[in-house]
Amino acid sequence: MYKINEIFETIQGEASFTGTPSIFLRLQGCPVGCAWCDTKQTWEVDDVYKVSLDDTVEKKADSDHWADASAEQILNLFADRAYRAKHVVITGGEPCMYDLNPVCELLHANGYTTQIETSGTFEILAPAQTxxxxxxxxxxxGGYEVLTSAMQRADEIKHPIAMQKHVEELEALFAKTGVSPKLVYLQPISQKISATKLAIETCIEKNWRLSVQVHKYLGIN
Ligand SMILES: C[S@@+](CC[C@H](N)C(=O)[O-])C[C@H]1O[C@@H](n2cnc3c(N)ncnc32)[C@H](O)[C@@H]1O
Ligand SMILES: Nc1nc2[nH]cc(C(=O)O)c2c(=O)[nH]1
Ligand code: SF4
Ligand SMILES: [Mg+2]
Incomplete structure (x- = not known):
């Protein structure tokens, strides 16, 4: 069973798949605790806030309510809601706290492509096509070994930044792990003007890419 915070259909607003019609599956629970996290409502899994699956779908506002669902229930819900998007983004919270093989395999078998958004602090349990x-x-x-193997597995790296030290930390991580990813995105934290300026300048300097959170500029989910 997966603990679901919310399920909604929108466009992917970040990195390589920006602009792609997508179904978002937001899973509950994350122990990492980033100070600037924009989904803090997903951190705790409190049994008091367990609700029905219908209640977690298309939420009107952020909440820490969650529901249990199997891979089959998730797939059925996509049909019930008549979603048209064929790309499914599994995020959170930290989705890699869960074994994502069953849900991704079922989605692939039904014509969907899948994407995971992860912090690299848990082992990634997902099919090769994801x-x-x-x-x-x-x-x-989260352990350093786990982070290194997540970096090796990554199709893209997306790093939120607001200060020069965030850029330096990322470069130090590339040096320490020996990983030199093909696709590196810098994402300004919380649409801050100074963060956006730093991200643009650094992307030009290093030949990296800019990821602005398009959905936030558009005022959509
Ligand atoms: C909310 S996280 C959930 C998935 C996973 N826990 C992770 O951190 O990748 C989804 C993405 O949003 C980014 N993010 C979170 N808060 C942000 C913020 N305030 N500004 C920009 N990006 C942010 C994360 O770094 C991550 O790339
Ligand atoms: N439109 C849209 N794109 C996104 N890309 C990553 C998101 C996330 O919260 O993980 C996100 C999100 O919440 N909405
Ligand atoms: S790892 Fe992801 S969900 Fe967890 S606190 Fe950091 S940004 Fe938020
Ligand atoms: Mg988001």
Whole structure:
């Protein structure tokens, strides 16, 4: 069973798949604790806030309510809601706290492509076809070995930044792990103007890419 915070259909607003119609599956629970996290409502899994699956779908506002669902229930819900998107983004919270093989395999068998958004602090349990976006959480909880293998598995790295030290931490991580990813995105934290300026300048300097959170500029989920 997966603990579901919310399920909604929108466009992917970040990194390589920006603009792609997508179904978002947001899983509950994350022990990492990034100070600037924009989904803090997913951190705790409190039994008091367990609700029905219908209640977690298309939430009107962020909440820490969650529901249990199997892979089959998730797939059926997509049909019930008449979703049209064929790309499924599994995020959280930290989705890699769960074994994502069953849900990804079922989705692939039904014509969907899948993508995971992960911090690299848990082992990635997902099929080879799944696109993996790693947003490495440096100097935070989770073992270094796990983070290194997540970086090796990553199809893209997406790093939120607000200060020069965030850029330096990322470069130090590339040097320490010996991983030199093909696709590196810098994502300004919380649409801050100074963070956006730093991200643009650094991307030009290093030939990396810019990921602005398009959905936030558009005021959509
Ligand atoms: C909310 S996290 C959930 C998935 C996973 N826990 C992770 O950190 O990758 C999804 C993405 O949003 C990024 N993110 C979180 N808060 C942000 C913020 N305030 N500004 C920009 N990006 C943010 C994360 O780094 C990650 O790339
Ligand atoms: N539109 C949209 N794109 C996103 N890309 C990553 C998101 C996330 O919260 O993981 C996200 C999100 O919450 N909404
Ligand atoms: S790892 Fe992801 S969900 Fe967890 S606190 Fe950091 S940004 Fe938020
Ligand atoms: Mg988000």
């Amino acid at each position: 696109w993996v976006t790693v947003s490495p959480k440096i100097n935070m909880r």
